[in-house]
Amino acid sequence: MIVKGLIDPGKHFISGNFACAEAALIAGCRFYAGYPITPSSEILERLSSRLPMVGGHFVEMEDEIGSMAAILGAANAGLKSMTATSGPGFSLMQENIGLGMITETPCVVVNEMRSGPSTGIPTRVGQGDIMQAHWGTHGDVESISYCPNSVQEMFDLTITAFNSAEKYRQPVIMLPDQVIGHMSEKIVVKQPWEYEIVPRLTISSRKADDKLVDFSTDFSPMFLAGTGIRGNFESLTHDEMGYPSNSSAVEAKMMNHLLGKIRDHRDSIVEFEKYETDDAETLLVAYGVTSRVMERVVREGRNKGLKIGLFRPITIWPFPDREIRKLSKRVQRIIVTEINYGQYSHSVRENSDAPVEEMHFPPGAVPDPDTVLKSISKPAKQEKHRREKGK
Amino acid sequence: MKRKEFRIYGSGGQGVITLGHLIGSAALLDGCEVAMTEEYSPQITGGWSSADLVISDEEIDYPLVRNPDYLLALNQEGFDSNIARMRKGSAVLVDSELVDSSDAPGNGKSGEMSHAIIMGVSARKIAVSLGTPNSGNVAMFGFLSRISGIPTKKSCMESIKKRFPKRAEENVKAFEKGYDAGGKFE
Incomplete structure (x- = not known):
């Protein structure tokens, strides 16, 4: 259309x-x-x-x-x-x-x-x-x-x-x-x-004993208000008929559905970009405008002979855990760079086999690539020390 | 063309951001990559306003301006607050009626400083003489195009016509006047 x-x-x-x-x-x-x-x-x-x-x-x-x-x-x-x-x-x-x-x-x-x-x-x-x-x-x-x-x-x-x-x-x-x-x-x-546009799937009729949501499938068509079809919108824990429940078994079933529909399809949701990571010894992790700064850092660092690469999560969530884990096995260190005082670094550390350093930038300004590059090229000694300590 | 950085600075109401958009969309027509960031004070009119552009043939990684190759100062504050960061070989384009550049460090009679080259155009005066006092920014647009060749005149004209479909004629006039004024610096 x-x-x-x-x-x-x-x-x-x-x-x-x-x-x-x-x-x-x-x-x-x-x-x-x-x-x-x-x-x-x-x-x-x-x-x-x-x-x-x-x-x-x-x-x-x-x-x-x-x-x-x-x-x-x-x-x-x-x-x-x-x-x-x-x-x-x-x-x-x-x-x-x-x-x-x-x-x-x-x-x-x-x-x-x-x-x-x-x-x-x-x-x-x-x-x-x-x-x-x-x-x-x-x-x-x-x-x-x-x-x-x-x-x-x-x-x-x-x-x-x-x-x-x-x-x-x-x-x-x-x-x-x-x-x-x-x-x-x-x-x-x-x-x-x-452009691929996903249309909304809706139900056109419902008998009294038809389920409102089918917890056994990840994608159920939606029941819409104002169509004459009878149903519940329920903020309480509810069953497949849409009725509230105090049962932990029902809660488990509902949550399994709510979380499962994302976790089961994690691979088709997660998006990321890798830049110069093939032989990188130092891996930067950055997103949003910070990743544009780090792209420059990688480019200039490479000109100076530094083996440096960038991983950029495009979906911040779901977290690209397997991709980080894989890269962490072949780099010497990971530096998470973000305009805050340490947030994404927690998730990266949780999923990394390499030591994870944090580089924080105070909100209010975009970090300067020269300053970042300077501080990255310095601490080779300290890095070695850290790696030994981590074993 | 390698990466070039532009800073436009003036008062709210002078059309600083509009000028940034004109330059940006014209550079796009020239086939360049463009990134523009803008900043302004909380006051709409009378406060300061600035637009930063990065123009390059290559993909732009770092999108912000650090060392402008061109400074377009539409008021005194724009000149004073940015002149110190202008490097050797960079160009400073000022509205000569609104900016006094005589106190700039190392400014000789030739208008050449120890580091940057200062060039003036009476942009606002041109606009007033044409009966369109708000088109000073467009006169400055012409001045820039003549001096730097970025963007090309052809693309500038197109971007003016697209931006001001109902007032294209008067803005083209202001552009031409500014463009002509740039001739003496060639």
Whole structure:
């Protein structure tokens, strides 16, 4: 089906936020509810004018709690839905993200990372919401979180995020940092039919004893509100009929389904990029704008004869554990570089056979490649000492 | 073309970000890769505003500007706060009515400093004389294109027409005036 009003195919010079908004429309997003917050506001601004052009709906909400609730409502009534925010708003959304997880409601939440905690430095970069994207809501969940490092990727991954949300039926997180959202770069937009768009699977009728969700399969069609079909949306632990239960056996069955549908398909979700890792002795791990800095570090380091490589997780979650483990067996050390005080390094260390060092950059600025390179080329002696100590 | 870095700095309302977008989309038409980052103070008008561009034939890894090859200073603050970082051989383009560069270190009569070359154009005056006082940024666009060749004039024209479909004619005029003014520095 050809939809009128989508962004023209071809090259565009466009900001990350605008690219995200345009990609959402291609992915089929027809409902946005949000509350403006720097640095994500341009997504809201763009969609406020663009959504009506494609027959969609835009609501400026009273706050982020309401925003998240509204997109869950719209999604359960049949529309592909999205909201965008930054750290402070993301904190407010956590409760309802959990509701989306247990009710298996597909939607996309963009959290554009700025300096934190609390309101921090609104206009400046941070990468401090890495753990929050997985563990921000209470209870056990498996997060799907994408971390773009260019405007083109912001565009492409937004479409992927919508597809994953539909396929795995849960809120999916887009986790760009402020630089990526505000930066303008070239994007190449393909013809609309060249994009794979996952349609929503729904049930068209239901008999009284039909299951609402089938826990024995990973992908069940959705029951929609307002279609005349009778059913429950249940935030309590529930059985396949959608009725609440106090039984730990039912809880185990439900959780096995909720976590299993992600864990079983981990390989088709996880995305990453390797750069100059084949003979690397030092492996850098970086994501978002930091990975652009480290790409430069690797390039310049290689010119100076340093055997250095870069691993870039594109899905921050699920964690690319097997890939890290494999690389860690052949490198001498791993350095996790991030604009926070040590978050992703925990997961890398947990999955590494090589010693893991942390390189923290205070939020508010993008690290300088020269300074990084200098500090990497120095501690060869110390590194050896550390390796011996680790045995 | 190897990686070139541009910094545009002026007051809110002068069209700094717009100028950045004009340069960026024109460079794209030239077949280059472009990364642009922007910063501004909380005030919409009267505060400071800056746009940084990296333009290159190759894929751009580090997307930020560290040592500009070109500084476009649209106000005094833009000149004062950036002149110290300009290296030898870099170019400083100023609105000569709004920026006094005479105090710059090592600034001789030729306009040549010990490190950077300063070139002035009366961008705002050009805009006022054309009856479109807001098009000073576009005059500066022309000035830059003539002096650096980045982006090419042809692509600049195209990007102006795309950006201002209803006001293309007056903006093209401002561009041409700025472009002509660059001729004396060739």
